[in-house]
Amino acid sequence: MTYYSQQIQYSLIVALVTLFTAVLFALVSTFLGQRTIARNGFWIILFVGSIAVIVTFTLLRFGVRGHEVRQVVLIPFAGGEYSNVSKSLMAIKLFGNVALFVPFGISLQLLVRRQIWVTVAAGLTTSLCVELLQYLLTRGTSTTGDLILNCAGALVGATISYLFVDVRPNQISTMSL
Numbered sequence: 001m002t003y004y005s006q007q008i009q010y011s012l013i014v015a016l017v018t019l020f021t022a023v024l025f026a027l028v029s030t031f032l033g034q035r036t037i038a039r040n041g042f043w044i045i046l047f048v049g050s051i052a053v054i055v056t057f058t059l060l061r062f063g064v065r066g067h068e069v070r071q072v073v074l075i076p077f078a079g080g081e082y083s084n085v086s087k088s089l090m091a092i093k094l095f096g097n098v099a100l101f102v103p104f105g106i107s108l109q110l111l112v113r114r115q116i117w118v119t120v121a122a123g124l125t126t127s128l129c130v131e132l133l134q135y136l137l138t139r140g141t142s143t144t145g146d147l148i149l150n151c152a153g154a155l156v157g158a159t160i161s162y163l164f165v166d167v168r169p170n171q172i173s174t175m176s177l
Helices: 005-031 035-058 087-112 116-136 144-164
Strands: 069-073 139-143 165-168 171-174
Touching: 005 035, 035 087, 035 116, 069 116, 087 116, 087 144, 116 139, 116 144, 139 144, 144 165
Parallel strands: 069 139
Antiparallel strands: 165 171
């Protein structure tokens, strides 16, 4: 079992249930002739699911989060969960914090259909709320490095959706490559 195995297992279950629910909703809505509802509902369900995965991974009490820690690290990547760890665990922490917010960025960008900075600002706000809750609930170390990486994940997700999906206000269609 790896360092984050329980968190990853529960987060994957939440992600799969969310994806299944979104696809089922879209199929039923499309079958009933409600294409706009199917499209928007699909992205809404995925957005809510991405928030549920973030909460599951960062705030629930199991695995790594089972211990009570209350610490704030203001210097990015200088301490807390980023100190005294192996290079492989550091890579997992860096990649994981970015990857956690990519689905958030994709789904929110496709919902709001605004400039990318709006999605990144929402990612920053969400990440700040998570870090504050981690501190208040003693669920780990709150670090500015996590804020930076989570915003990077929201930016990556928003950029992916912006580059690969046509986001005109009344029509979303996959661009041909």
